[in-house]
Amino acid sequence: MLSIFLLIWSQPLTSAESLTVVSWGGSYARACTKAYHEPFTAKSGIKIRLEDYNGGLAQIRAQVETGNIHWDVVDLEIADAVLACDEGLLEFIEADDLPAGPDGTPATQDFPPDTLTECSVGTNFYSTIYAYNRENFSGGEPATIEDFFDMKKFPGRRGMRRTPQVNLEFALMADGVPLDQVYATLSTAEGVDRAFRKLDTIKEHIVWWTAGAQPPQMLADGEVVMSTAYNGRIFNAQVLENQPFTVVWDGQVLDKGQLAIVYGTPRLKEARRFLAFAARSESMARLGRYISYSPVRRSGSALITTHMETGVDMKPHMPTTPENMTRALHNDWEWWSDHVDEMNERFSAWMAR
Amino acid sequence: MDGTLRTVRLRAAVPVLPLSAFILVTFIAPLATMLVRSVYDPLVAGAMPETLFLLSEWDGKSTPREAVFEAAVRELLEARQARNLGRIVTRINRVQPGMRSVVMKSVRKLRGISGSDSWRDTLIDMDPAWGEVQTWRAIRRTGERFTMRHYLHALDLDRGPGGGIVRQTPERRIYIPLLGRTLAVSLSITALCLLFGYPVAYLIANASPRWANLLLLLVLVPFWTSLLVRTTSWIVLLQTRGVINDALVALGLIAEENRIAMIYNMTGTVVAMTHVLLPFMVLPLYSVMRAIPPLYMNAAATLGASFPRAFWRVYWPQTQPGVFAGSLLVFILAIGYYITPELVGGRSGQLISNMIAYHMQQSLNWGLAGALSGILLACVFVIYLIYDRVVGIERMKLG
Known part of the structure; x- marks a missing residue:
């Protein structure tokens, strides 16, 4: 109004x-x-x-x-x-x-x-990937989407966009769902539960972002050790600001x-x-x-x-x-236009808990 | 005589006309529109009258008969012509998620078909969802011109398969817990504002004029500062690598890896909102306290009362109108607050207004936004009534 x-x-x-x-x-x-x-x-x-x-x-x-x-x-x-x-x-x-x-x-x-x-x-x-700051890793560095959810191997806070989009897909891929089954799995009630259960495992360590410019900033400040981000924003930080960031392409979601x-x-x-x-x-x-x-x-x-x-x-x-593109998921906009309201409410309820 | 009186009265009403018009246009009208939207939605009823009429005679247990399908096909194609289809489908999809793509795809295919012996078979061929009972129930429900579904939704309720009202499954309950949290947070903020504001107001009211002016300025300068500036300065102070955490680490009070999370959670919301709303508590208190003659306290002391006793028996009762006014003002402002929680609330510090804003701006579900606002408005109204019953609204003094 x-x-x-x-x-x-x-x-x-x-x-x-x-x-x-x-x-x-x-x-x-x-x-x-x-x-x-x-x-x-x-x-x-x-x-x-x-x-x-x-x-x-x-x-x-x-x-x-x-x-x-x-x-x-x-x-x-x-x-x-x-x-x-x-x-x-x-x-x-x-x-x-x-x-x-x-x-x-x-x-x-x-x-x-x-x-x-x-x-x-x-x-x-463009793609939603996750990236990390090399300064935060002395031993092994994360390389797969599973690593993003692995708090034992790679402790530290994670940045994620405050929407259900892409995060549910990341969660299912990391939970072992094959690429071509991701949206079919999300179409079932058990599949949605499974995605949220996977997100539960890192929930306490997530810092949420809303604008695309935030993740490079959060990585540079040490607010998070790794963060999902738009690949172009990380690229700009890499080449224009010489930030020690690495992009993990495994499990990227293409848009x-x-x-x-x-x-x-x-x-x-x-x-x-x-x-x-x-x-x-x-x-x-x-x-x-x-x-x-x-x-x-x-x-x-x-x-x-x-x-x-x-x-x-x-x-x-x-x-x-x-x-x-070895493991790249195409964002299924049609699935999302069917389920965006439902998933957003579920996501808000999950966030508040 | 009567006529003259009326003229006088009318003339007296003229100066308030601009204000009344302003309130009508910017407050009453939008409020009424939103409340109407929460129960009244003529779009689908207007676009698919025949389908809905035929569905009203349907038993709701088996796939509807051919006539229903025939009418639905015709009216959906007409709606597409009128560029209305998207809005109709959005509504159906809210009742039955997944229907958006079913309807849109089917309509796209239907445009290439000139006729059919059985629209029923044609549609079920395109998508088996057309053969399912819940699809047609969803269409029938979206077709209700007057509907309670937004209010049910806002109260975490839903229609069960039998048509009765059932609660949502626990992982889908969102609005009631959020409303409870909003009320609890608003109460805590009101209490905090009173705790911090009362001594300040007392100090200002009893200081020498020079000091009082300076102190008052300290209250007013933040009040005049942009809300965004105040909120973001809290971010600077409270964030993990912010001033306070840096200081604590430098002093060796906490370890580097144990920095305290004070923002982007409920703590952030409560701290920033208390600060933002504090002047609304201090100012009414101050104006009431200033009117209390210092002689009363002196008299109590002369009669042998200790300061705490004199304060409690003489001073406090006289400040009550200010306490009531400030508390009600802060509480009602807090309950509808949205910018501060949005900026510093993070995951756990969101309030009901953030959901209203979300449904206004993102999901465009204005019916649900209206229902949530209606419930919030009802809460304020109930609190006002309780307040009036308990303390009496005429005892309130705003300044």
């Missing part, structure tokens, strides 16, 4: 010549700015106003319901992108508008299944970042132009030169090169590099 009231209050400041793009802040938003916001402005003359958010659909819904739209393009998690599309909060994507790959592959064939949805275009694969247009924006034409620009394989590959998130388009993978600022080879840091 209050947000609606404030929306009516604050008239949009944007003109037709500028677009408001909403993203996740921190090193990711910075990478997007460098990779395709600035080149887009240079090419089209349309300015980009960047805003930060922490996910969720409340603001988009409030804007669409009041018809006072000041966000034009939003970077969404795929489950939210599908949900928002179903709820009529996003414009449909016109797949024909999307540019072909540099090798001439039409866009519709260049995107792997599930990355091009009715209302959203995938731009990058895709989607771009979508808010339904009813008065700047639809400009927004579509921006989306088409961001969806070029070159833009995606360019993003991969600032942060270790790999292009979703097949033709983009070949374009992965080196880090723009330090010259580091990006391949070993990309979540989709085959060596990093």
Whole structure:
């Protein structure tokens, strides 16, 4: 209610010549700015106003319901992108508008299944991994997802995101559930109990985080000895701040970042132009030169090169590099869109106990 | 005469009109909207009238007949046209988790089918869930225009298979324990505020004017400081590698590996909230104490009473209106607090308002958020009534 009231209050400041793009802040938003916001402005003359958010659909819904739209393009998690599309909060994507790959592959064939949805275009694969600070380990270092839950071998506090998403998957993988059985197991009441029982074993040692920028900070401060994190944030701490962090790729959970247009924006034409620009394989590959998130388009993978600022080879840091994919789970957004409310309540009840 | 009186009265009412309008728009109207939302939800009833009408005649024990399926297919496709389907499906999914993908997938396939001899077979072919009784029960329940399901949900209750009300399984009970915790925490914070605030207010009321002004400023400066600044400064002080822990380790009082967890738990919530709410206790107390003539205490001393006795028999009773006012103010503010627990509460320091905020902002389940708010409002109201019965609201003095 209050947000609606404030929306009516604050008239949009944007003109037709500028677009408001909403993203996740921190090193990711910075990478997007460098990779395709600035080149887009240079090419089209349309300015980009960047805003930060922490996910969720409340603001988009409030804007669409009041018809006072000041966000034009939003970077969404795929489950939210599908949900928002179903709820009529996003414009449909016109797949024909999307540019072909540099090798001439039409866009519709260049995107792997599930990355091009009715209302959203995938731009990058990112991954939730866990990372540790080498300074905290003198003997053996953790190497598998089982090690994350092994308090005997690797004592010390762990950082985890304060959501059921990804954590339940980590727990089941560490409990010995094979990759292709994870979501089938979670679909049963016993499977959910099993995941929470596994989380129980480390519950007292978990420090919870909410924003992607927190885990590198917590690792650097020694607040935790290891933490789940988005791989790109750890990468930036490694190469830009020379932090002694190591990423454990075993058991990584792969996700895709989607771009979508808010339904009813008065700047639809400009927004579509921006989306088409961001969806070029070159833009995606360019993003991969600032942060270790790999292009979703097949033709983009070949374009992965080196880090723009330090010259580091990006391949070993990309979540989709085959060596990093030996045990990688694809986040099942459809399962989550069915069960997110139920799991969130269960998770809150578990947290409070 | 009568007319003149009315004119006078009306004229007298004019100055309060802006305030009344303001309260109506920013307080009463949103409150009413939320309370209505918690029991009234016309969306599904409006979008699927025929399906629901046919379901009202269904026995609820076997798969419904063909006519129900035929109507459901038609109305779901229409809802998709109206860009309403997502919101309908969200509601069904809340009653029966897993239905979102069943309905969305089926509707996507249905768009490619022009007709069918038996929609019943077609749908059950697409997903066996369509053949199950609980699917149609879920649709029937979401179709209730007036519903108690949000209140049941907020009280950790549910409809059993037979339609009776049952308690949730223990690992799913969340709101009642949280409400109990919220009340307990609010009470402790009120007690702490009184414990800390009373001596301060006494000191200010009885100090020389210069000192009183300085002390009052010390109370007011934090009061004027941004809530976020105050809360984050507690983080700086209390965190594991914060000022207090560093000092304790440096003094050798605790070992490096035994740093105390004082924040991101209930301790953090209680400490930070007590600090934030303290001025609301001190100020009413101060204004009451200032009005008490020092002569009374002098008189008691002259008559031979020791200080504790004089305080207890003479001073304390006179400060009671301030104690009541401050306590009620702090308690009611504490019960609905949400920013501070959100920032420093961690896993165990969350309160009921954090769940309300979650359902407003994240899950978008405004019906449930409304029901939780309604219950919280009822709690405040009951406490107010008890308070009025026990101490009498007219004895309260806010300043």
